[in-house]
Structures are given as C-alpha cells and as structure tokens.
Amino acid sequence: MASHPRSSAFFILQLSLLPTILSLQANAAYYDISPVECGCPDQYEVTMRLYLHQFVAGPNHPNRNEEFVIASSYPNGFGTTLVNDWYLTTTPSPNGKVIARAQGIHVQAGTTDANSWYTSFNIVFQDDRFNGSTLQVMGIILAQNFGEWSIMGGTGEFTMAHGNIKFRVDTRDSTSEDAIRELEIRAVYTSITQLAF
Numbered sequence: 497m498a499s500h501p502r503s504s505a506f507f508i509l510q511l512s513l514l515p516t517i518l519s520l521q522a523n524a525a526y527y528d529i530s531p532v533e534c535g536c537p538d539q540y541e542v543t544m545r546l547y548l549h550q551f552v553a554g555p556n557h558p559n560r561n562e563e564f565v566i567a568s569s570y571p572n573g574f575g576t577t578l579v580n581d582w583y584l585t586t587t588p589s590p591n592g593k594v595i596a597r598a599q600g601i602h603v604q605a606g607t608t609d610a611n612s613w614y615t616s617f618n619i620v621f622q623d624d625r626f627n628g629s630t631l632q633v634m635g636i637i638l639a640q641n642f643g644e645w646s647i648m649g650g651t652g653e654f655t656m657a658h659g660n661i662k663f664r665v666d667t668r669d670s671t672s673e674d675a676i677r678e679l680e681i682r683a684v685y686t687s688i689t690q691l692a693f
C-alpha cells in the first residue's frame with residue numbers, strides 16, 4: 497500500500513469534497529442550458545444596427561408618423577392606442593435612406609403605470625437587399641431609455657425568424673419631435689427561396 501501514496505491522497509481529497517458536492521446537489525438549478533447541436537444547412541443568423549425614428553403624435557407635429565386611434569378615459573390612460581408607421585435608417589440622421597418601416601400599434605396596457613406600452617409591429621424592409629421581407633416584433637416600451645423586444649417570426653428572406661432587438665433611446669440625437677432609438681437586431685432564420693407566387 498505504501499507504493500500507492502497518490503491513491504490514498506486522492507481518497508482523502510474526495511472525502512473532503514463530499515460536503516461540497518452534496519450541497520451543490522441540494523441547490524441544484526431547476527433549469528439547464530446547453531448549446532443546440534443542429535445540422536441545419538439553411539439556417540442563418542443576422543445582426544443589424546438600425547435607428548428607429550418615432551416622430552411623435554401631436555397637433556404641432558406635422559411630420560408625425562404615428563396617430564392616436566383610441567383615446568382613454570381610464571386612469572393612467574389605460575387603453576390609449578396609437579397606430580405607428582415609424583421608419584428605420586442606418587444612422588441617427590432622420591434624413592438617411594429608409595431601410596425599413598415599423599408598422600403596427602402600441603397600446604398603454606399598464607393599470608398602475610402610465611408608461612407601460614404593449615407594442616407589436618412588422619418591420620417591413622424596403623431596401624435593395626431585403627426588399628419585401630419582414631420581421632414580426634412584439635414587446636414592451638417603458639419610460640426608461642432602454643429595453644428589449646422579441647422577434648416572433650419573419651417572412652421572405654427572414655422566414656421562421658426568432659431573436660430579439662435590444663434598443664436604447666439616442667438621447668444625444670433625439671429631438672422634441674423625433675424620438676430616436678438605436679436598435680441591435682439579432683435573429684436566426686431559415687431562408688426559404690423555392691416558392692415563388
């Protein structure tokens with residue numbers, strides 16, 4: 497036995513680790529995350545940085561690209577609904593080339609908070625590269641200067657898209673009329689090109 501000093505040392509090490517291992521098991525996570533091994537030849541990931549221009553509604557805002565469609569008499573404006581046709585460019589300048597439009601709605605859906613907006617819209621691309629393809633977006637807009645939306649689907653180039661959009665208000669370039677949000681778009685999709693109608 498004297499010829500195996502390392503194995504007895506190993507045994508002692510194992511004993512000393514036992515309480516740690518048991519406590520790790522007691523606190524075992526209720527979830528597990530692992531990478532998906534996927535041999536999907538037609539799957540792609542796209543990332544984009546775009547600037548969303550919300551020309552806010554209001555009588556003194558002739559360039560507005562959203563309109564009130566449902567007014568509310570409930571506390572906190574609960575139920576107030578606007579339709580939006582915001583647009584996206586590649587730089588903070590509102591005069592840049594329009595890459596896509598964000599067409600949909602936002603609804604004040606907070607009973608205890610005046611700024612808890614539900615939004616869903618289509619990002620409809622109109623540039624040369626992705627013309628006609630869309631991303632379906634859904635999420636929350638709060639009073640804070642940043643947030644995150646889900647990408648729930650897509651069409652055309654972006655068929656079966658899923659991903660997210662992280663955004664923050666560009667406080668430096670925004671004006672009283674144009675609320676500019678910098679968007680970091682990330683989506684995985686399966687491009688389906690064989691069907692043509």
Ligand SMILES: *[C@@H]1O[C@H](CO)[C@@H](O)[C@H](O)[C@H]1NC(C)=O
Pocket residue numbers: 622623624627628
């Ligand atoms: C995008 O597609 C529409 C409809 O097919 C077409 O009228 C328009 O010229 C296209 N725009 C670009 C930039 O290719």
